[in-house]
Amino acid sequence: MEGSVETAEETAPATAQLLDGIQAAKDIKAELAERIQVLKDEHGITPGLATVLVGDDPASHSYVGGKHKDCAQVGINSIRRDLPADISQEELEKVIDELNEDPAVTGYIVQLPLPKHLDTNAVLERIAPEKDADGLHPVNLGRLVLNVSDPMTSPLPCTPHGIVQLLVRNGLVLTGKNVLVIGRGVTVGRPLGLLLTRRQINATVTLAHTGTVNLPELLAEADVVVAAAGFPGMIKAAELKPGAIVLDVGVTRVTDPETGKTTLSGDVEKDAASVASWMSPNPGGVGPMTRAMLLANVVEAAERSVGILPGA
Numbered sequence: 323m324e325g326s327v328e329t330a331e332e333t334a335p336a337t338a339q340l341l342d343g344i345q346a347a348k349d350i351k352a353e354l355a356e357r358i359q360v361l362k363d364e365h366g367i368t369p370g371l372a373t374v375l376v377g378d379d380p381a382s383h384s385y386v387g388g389k390h391k392d393c394a395q396v397g398i399n400s401i402r403r404d405l406p407a408d409i410s411q412e413e414l415e416k417v418i419d420e421l422n423e424d425p426a427v428t429g430y431i432v433q434l435p436l437p438k439h440l441d442t443n444a445v446l447e448r449i450a451p452e453k454d455a456d457g458l459h460p461v462n463l464g465r466l467v468l469n470v471s472d473p474m475t476s477p478l479p480c481t482p483h484g485i486v487q488l489l490v491r492n493g494l495v496l497t498g499k500n501v502l503v504i505g506r507g508v509t510v511g512r513p514l515g516l517l518l519t520r521r522q523i524n525a526t527v528t529l530a531h532t533g534t535v536n537l538p539e540l541l542a543e544a545d546v547v548v549a550a551a552g553f554p555g556m557i558k559a560a561e562l563k564p565g566a567i568v569l570d571v572g573v574t575r576v577t578d579p580e581t582g583k584t585t586l587s588g589d590v591e592k593d594a595a596s597v598a599s600w601m602s603p604n605p606g607g608v609g610p611m612t613r614a615m616l617l618a619n620v621v622e623a624a625e626r627s628v629g630i631l632p633g634a
């Protein structure tokens with residue numbers, strides 16, 4: 323049109339900056355590799371992560387495989403305990419007791435979900451708190467509630483800690499911000515609320531869930547949205563406050579009814595990037611950070627065991 327000068331900036335669609343979990347996880351792994359070298363050279367110990375996998379769910383197998391690859395990359399020994407789907411509670415608890423006693427195992431995880439006939443809470447409580455690499459033992463979650471949980475004393479849950487690291491490492495400050503966490507699960511939403519409201523982060527947190535009746539109003543006010551509900555595509559661009567920071571945590575396997583092909587889908591629609599200021603992709607966002615924080619928990623457990631204070 324005559325008289326109007328269009329610049330590239332005006333015509334190009336706005337796109338959020340990337341909260342790149344692959345890059346941040348790579349940086350964290352490089353830092354951990356150095357600390358692992360110190361543990362080996364100066365203290366004569368090699369950190370070891372064990373995984374307990376019950377049954378043959380393909381998704382669980384692929385996650386556990388990824389964790390062992392991560393360990394190899396940074397110099398952590400890894401130990402696999404793959405157990406039959408029909409294992410009894412008693413037999414599984416025997417394996418837990420063995421891992422608690424095994425000096426080669428610095429930390430370990432029991433891959434969730436467990437088959438329905440097993441008592442998950444009883445298994446998680448049986449893990450020695452100092453070997454709890456997931457940070458999900460009641461003692462460690464209790465320390466988080468009591469706000470005596472920092473890397474010096476006990477592990478933090480991996481996904482919430484990974485989310486905080488992803489924000490902090492990109493220079494994002496949350497003091498006084500309205501953070502909307504969607505999902506009250508024990509591994510993400512509930513502990514994340516506790517982590518974000520500590521003085522170091524100082525955010526104002528709203529924890530929404532399936533009983534929430536005013537999600538649109540909450541979204542319109544949210545400076546930061548963490549979607550960890552497990553409903554594919556539930557968050558759309560038009561619902562967000564312009565400039566919001568968006569973290570997509572949910573993962574759902576979606577099977578196309580026509581092709582039968584299965585893909586992973588996050589809770590956030592891709593077009594949200596046109597409204598958000600920062601957005602974590604899925605995959606490539608919080609998932610790799612969760613895995614990096616698992617490694618961090620194992621390294622920190624090893625450091626504590628020889629009297630080094632992690633983070634000191």
Ligand SMILES: Nc1nc(=O)c2c([nH]1)NC[C@@H]1CN(c3ccc(C(=O)N[C@@H](CCC(=O)O)C(=O)O)cc3)C=[N+]21
Nearest residue numbers: 385431432433434435456605606607608609610612613
């Ligand atoms: N005791 C226990 N601890 C867990 O931490 C735990 C668990 N059980 N059960 C299952 C969930 C799920 N979870 C993921 C971690 C990383 C990715 C991840 O790295 N995802 C990649 C994509 C991987 C892919 O393509 O399959 C990404 O987001 O880029 C995914 C999922 C940990 N979990």
